[in-house]
Amino acid sequence: MSTTESHNETDAVIDPNAISMTINGKVVAARKGEWIIAAADRTEDFIPRFCYHPRMESVGMCRQCLVEVEGPHGPMMVVSCMTPVAEGQVVRTDTDIVKRIQEGMIELLLANHPLDCPVCDKGGECPLQDQAFSHGPGESRYVEEKRHYEKPIPISGLVLLDRERCILCDQCTRFADEVAGDPLITFTHRGNNTQVMTFPDEPFASYFSGNTVQICPVGALTAEPYRFKARPWDLQQQESTCTTCSVGCRTVVQSSYDEILRYQGVDSDPVNWGWLCDRGRFNFQSTNSPNRLATPLVKTDAGLVPESWTVALDETVRVLRHARPGSIAILGGARGTNEDAWAWAQLADLLGIEMRDAQLDDGLPAEIFGYPNATIDDACSAATVILLAPDLKEELPVLYLRLRGAAEKKKIRIIEIATHDSGLTRYAWKSVMHEPGQQAEAVQHVLSTPEMQEQLSRGAVVVVAGRSNLAEAAHNTMAAVDAIVTTVAQVSVLPVLRRGNVRGALSLGLAPRMSTDAAAILEASANGKVDCLILLGADPLSDVPDADLARRGIAGARYIIAIDTFLNKSSVHADIVLPAAAYGEKDGTTTNLEGRVTNVVQSITPHATSRPDWMIAIELAALLGNDLGILTLQDIQTRITETVVGFDGLSVSVAVRKNGVLISTPPISPLQVHQDEIIKRNAYEFRLVVARKLYDQAVATAMSQSLAALAPGAGVFVHPLDLERVGAKDGSSVRVSNNAVSVILPAHASTAVMRGTAFVPFNQQGVDIRELLQTTNGVTDVQIANI
Amino acid sequence: MSRLTDAHVALAKEIIGRYPRPKSALVLLLHLAQEQDGYITRDAMVHIAELVGVTSAEVYGTATFYEMFKFEPVGKYVVNICGTMSCALMGSEELMHHAEQRLGIKAGGTTPDGMFTLEHAECQAACTEAPCLQVNYRYRYRLTPADLDALIDDLLANRLTHEIPPHGTVAKVRQHIPSHHGVGVVAPESVTEPPVWLNGKAAL
Amino acid sequence: MTSSYSHAPGFIAGDRPKIVTSRFEYADSYTIERFVATGGYEGLRAALSRPAQTVHDDVKSATVLGRGGAGFPAGIKWGLTPQGVWPRYLVVNGDESEPGTYKDRLLMERDPHQLIEGCLIACYAAGLSQCFLYIRGEMAVAQERVAEALNEAYAAGYVGKNILGSDFSVDIVLHWGAGAYVVGEETALIESLEGNRGMPRLKPPFFPAANGLYGQPTIVNNVETLANLPWLMTNGVDAYTSIGTKTSPGTRMVAVSGHVVRPGVYEIVNGTTTFRDLLYGEEFCGGIRNNNALKAFVPGGGSAPWFTADQLDLPFEGSQVGAAGSMLGSGAIMVMDETTDIPAAALTLTRFYAHESCGKCTPCREGGTWLERILSRVVDGKGTETDLAQLIEVGESICPGDFPHASNEALGLSAVPFPYKMTTICFVGPSAYVPVHSALTLFRSEFEARIIKRTMIKVTAVGVSS
């Protein structure tokens, strides 16, 4: 009853924009503003095309989609991809002249095409191949020498370009410019020599480069991780959802011989519009990694040694049974499915575990979900979007694409409240820059400036709220969000916590109880109060901002049980390690940041002996003497829909649909917000901003060979004038210290950083900045000295 | 390999200032770079990208579209012999053969001394004066092979430097809009009203 | 009766009405001093002393036809801007590159102030608040003359803020290209002016008058079109329409090149002057060189289908030339006498358009080059029968259906009227096919004479014993 159906389809009853036209004599219903080709796509009459893409501006340049439209002076030839439908329009796609043109166009396109289909990745799924077959002349009369270019040249670490195959449809170049905002590949030269190129020796360094490979209608762009790996007809494929981050882009997972070979984006209208970021697209490599955990490991005097599941689970049960009451804690769960989280929450209830948190002190309190909720579409159609969030381009790339697109098309105005320039800064209507910790002042400025007040009164306001700085406490942001929500009318919040299923995990029972969050749990552990720490796909030593706290917490736990796909910094300290099935190896559902539940599918058998997290939970429950009444995944799903508020009425069959189903979260009781008294930093100090980049040392990235090298590495970024003041040069090493600890990092000048602040990317190869973070003060101030 | 000089940067900024959108100045700034170096260097493209706020790739895409921009050094004098219909009818092919022989290079080549680059050009809007050519975009009309020889001799002897600047410079006169006389640019999005003189009254 | 001026190479004056070339007789015609002394900026003064709308109305009733190629009336074009959308811009098309065309450069080099005055009148009449004057990149002298003239005009208060002390203010910004014929197409011109590759946009939706420079309403006018305005303002609509015909009033500048006795640029009376007058008239070209016979001529720039002697008596009037299978285009006639190697002549044009393709449309990018390759093989004497058929096949992929051509009594051909259907965005693609089609239609035997004939050799099977 409280589930909301996600999208249109139903409400087209009386539509003032409805149009009736005919295509090849058949009546077609269309909407004003639509192109003819889009209307034709709902009929049997396929119009061939190469440059048209429904998610990009039409350019009408390949000329393949010409059709005849009845006009006052007889039939007119028009491109269907750029001619709007009209009431009573008579379109013909099947006349002799149209067929002649279609054949002629294919012949011309093939004239300079190398026809190397047998060795081309695209062969078998190639629009040029397919349409040459369906609409081509069947033979080529071109006897001249073809164009020649250097065979595939890498235009980035991920993408290769073979210009001989290119048919100059402008899809990749348009995508780079129009969708990604990274116009780093363009047409160069002219006429018959036109080609797609980057600036000489400058890579196509875009977080979205893989999309160009997917939309290329020939094999001109190929992806390094997939090249020569398979023929499309050998691939098995299933629709699923990417769980790399919480945007939850729809994908197709393609596999062959029980190995995942490729992800492709699927066009989900409310979510990703077909796009994926490169991290999400290519990190399937980690699933295939030889470093995956194969069997359970149990600690002996000789360290962690492989054991059978039977022994490892018995051992686990022994540890759980012997723990003092109230001394078991669970960290993590945001990386699994809804079903995993629910099953573990049941086990936790069974064992009376109060200490649980799906986050690792690096997000915002779960109360953020209690505000009136906004969807991605809401944000992209609001009058005003207020960003109180990390750099979305780095953390939730496809959400960045959506918002960037909406701002570029002048559909929304963005007010950014941030400590440094983000990917969206250049598209923001106003950027309010503030020192870390001063969100409150910045928000006050926004709320009290007449111009902004006027803007905020223009209609819906969506606050995009997330943890933008790991070097300061989360409650500063919460207080700022709260100030906006309590002041502005027509406001809603889009929470942008980043881990794949963080919203699902928090909603299904792994949210902290009574403010005992990850930090409190680690503190308790450090104080000897935790007998058994369960790390459910969690790596506190890598992810908890306060490194010292994480270390003390891990050291203080009597026993550690880790459920994970890889051994990581934390799980090497575990007493028992249970190998978990990875994404692509299990079925289930996931919940994205807006509360949209969609399904994930099993495409391949789990690696070695690994099992889904939910199965491990059920087996442990059974061994502990309680079978939870559950045998299968379906049992869990039934129980979720029956018992979990917000998920009621949800059935897997709807979640399996492309656009999934939105859950609702009950409103929270008023949040206890507090704002630290922020002490002014002294003039010799820098206030620290620590945030994530898209590529870091996270396992899925680090274990994907094509992505690992893209992480920028550790460093500290300060304003050029500050760097000068410190006496350092761009690239030279500096000492960054607080009153206790110091680290040495390469320094970089960046005008994206405000004077007086220092930006350090999180979790990068090299020195760990977390040594300096103690957010107990609310913010972190450091000194930087040239060495 | 050079960025624009300070003087050229100042000029570039003046030019950019005449357009509602900086990117509009792109082609003119590329001309400025070519005037400075004789061809378009990689560094100049990077610099221009910074000046107008686009990526280097965009500058490269625009620059390579246009025939006049060279990406490698060319001769001090670029000789463009027109070969389109009117000139062809009046003997431009013969003229080209003669030029190739005289300079010892094929069309598209540059003499080893770096003095001449010879190019086949398309219609130069001097069709009644065929066959014609341009040296660094200065015309010569109704040429016979003997005229061509004389022209090359003059160029080699530096007798035409007053008229023909080295390759890269096109116009020797620049527009300057004195600030007190200029209207100045207005961003299109900030204009919502018709211009004042459309008020139905005579302006004078 | 005819005279040519050494300082205006190619221009031949005559005893005819002079609307745009009246100052060409002066060596210093491009200076502000000469300009003002000969009635310069009087047209502007006349315009500014009346409400803008009435100036616009005058341009409409004078039917000032566009001189850039399409011949669309300027006054009507100015009125096509959408209601209430501001600002609007003027873009002056001085990119003159159409093969055979030579007139705008003369106007810019010889009388830049007249053009500036024309721009100002247009801006005033149509409410255009900034003007961009785009000159072809290779025209160094024209750029210098216009730059100098603009500097003078700014200093004298003719351009800029509060022109002549009125509330009319407009900047004219000099811009120039860098070598690309297609940029003369108005939407490509706008792309180029925005700093992009000069690739034409699709019309619709990108009709400049509605959606042009920076997405704003933009009027694109040719240099000669605008150069007409000062005279019109000074002398009035009646004086203007008393020259020429009702549908084609005023004069036109026409360049006649090729095999005539006196090739040159003439300002002719619109609508009544015939091709015969132009090619054979004493005050014009004075006949074909060496008294040779006329073989063919291109009547309106390289993009125009060819005429032969059968069409000589057509007047310089758009609809009649259209019905006869060609167009007036940019006012450029290229004349071929009996000695002309027709396939080779056609190749020079096809090569031009293939080379100048922007690369956007498949048929133009691939088809243009393909045509050029086949044709050059034929010209080299290496073509085959199949090649001739293939020329037409490729051409039909660019322009499907009937293609316009002239009538020819000797060949028993009747004319197919202009225009044609096309699969491309702009006319560059079709233009690569135009010369091929005209030449093959009117002079097929010249092609057939050059191709390699393969004759079947009759052989008898011989038994081979082992």
Ligand SMILES: Cc1cc2nc3c(=O)[nH]c(=O)nc-3n(C[C@H](O)[C@H](O)[C@H](O)COP(=O)(O)O)c2cc1C
């Ligand atoms: C390929 C192509 C090239 C053109 N080149 C020119 C040109 O060089 N100069 C010009 O004035 N118009 C040229 N035109 C015509 C312009 O698109 C446009 O119609 C003209 O500038 C409008 O001015 P008008 O109305 O004053 O004639 C060209 C058109 C095409 C399709």
Ligand code: SF4
């Ligand atoms: S017809 Fe040719 S020149 Fe014109 S837009 Fe198409 S490709 Fe470009």
Ligand code: FES
């Ligand atoms: S799909 Fe319409 S022109 Fe390419």
